[in-house]
Amino acid sequence: MCAAGTYQDKRGQTTCNKCPSGTSSLEGDFVCRDFCPAGTFSKDGMSPFCTLCPQGQYQDQTGQTKCTVCPQNKFTNTKLGATSCQDVKPTNQQQNGLLEITSVKKPKKWRPNDDTLECNIKDNNYKLVSVQWKIINKGNIPVDFLGKPKYEEIRNDSAKLVGSRLVLSNVTPHNARLDYVCVAANVNGETRKTA
Numbered sequence: 297m298c299a300a301g302t303y304q305d306k307r308g309q310t311t312c313n314k315c316p317s318g319t320s321s322l323e324g325d326f327v328c329r330d331f332c333p334a335g336t337f338s339k340d341g342m343s344p345f346c347t348l349c350p351q352g353q354y355q356d357q358t359g360q361t362k363c364t365v366c367p368q369n370k371f372t373n374t375k376l377g378a379t380s381c382q383d384v385k386p387t388n389q390q391q392n393g394l395l396e397i398t399s400v401k402k403p404k405k406w407r408p409n410d411d412t413l414e415c416n417i418k419d420n421n422y423k424l425v426s427v428q429w430k431i432i433n434k435g436n437i438p439v440d441f442l443g444k445p446k447y448e449e450i451r452n453d454s455a456k457l458v459g460s461r462l463v464l465s466n467v468t469p470h471n472a473r474l475d476y477v478c479v480a481a482n483v484n485g486e487t488r489k490t491a
Contacts, residue, residue, distance in 0.1 A: 297324045320359070325436045331359030335377035339433055348377035348486060356380060393484030395420060395427075402491035406472050409465050411443075413491055415478030416450065416459040427460040432475040432490075442474070443467040 298304050298312035300323045315321055315328035320342055332338050332346035334356055341359040349355050349363035351372055356379050366372060370381035396418040403411045417427055429447065443464040450459035460478065464471060476491045 299323055303328050318358075322435060334358055335379045336360075337362050347488065351378075351485075354378040354381055395480040395487050397478055397480050397487055397489040400478050400489050400491040402476055406467050406469075408467055411464045411467050411471070413462040413464075413476050413478075414450070414459065415461075415480070415489070415491070417457075417480045419452075419456070419458065427457060427478065427480045429460060429462040430477045430479055432477050434474060437470050437474075441468050441470050443471055 366381035
């Protein structure tokens with residue numbers, strides 16, 4: 297098994313390769329992953345599931361596992377993913393506009409076929425809206441062992457996007473150990489909620 301910061305993507309090898317600059321791996325990973333960029337963080341500091349720093353917090357370095365709260369009397373703008381804090385407090389108009397996730401649902405007990413996760417957002421007046429599911433803490437579990445995903449949009453009677461559904465078939469015990477996160481985004485930023 298390869299140590300953190302190294303990888304081996306070929307079977308039968310006895311040595312591991314060092315990850316290129318700007319990337320790393322966890323122990324046992326088969327590939328190297330990019331560090332999360334400044335303004336973001338993740339559980340292990342690496343992509344693909346980097347989260348933008350929330351308002352009032354920033355991150356000025358890459359590959360981090362958390363964001364830093366701005367010092368007293370310093371502020372971030374409404375744009376998520378701040379890399380610094382500023383002296384000027386944003387106006388109220390700048391602080392509005394993020395989507396509100398009203399509910400997230402996941403199975404209480406995972407079954408082998410057609411388990412459903414659902415995320416709903418509060419009705420809004422934005423034209424550009426995205427509601428998606430992301431899987432967190434997948435680690436080195438191969439994608440083949442996570443079931444077959446099918447993503448569906450939930451729309452109201454006016455054909456307006458109001459949510460997202462993730463249907464998983466061929467579920468394995470690995471699915472119960474993962475965190476599924478609903479991400480609702482518009483032009484003002486994103487909101488996340490774990491199921």
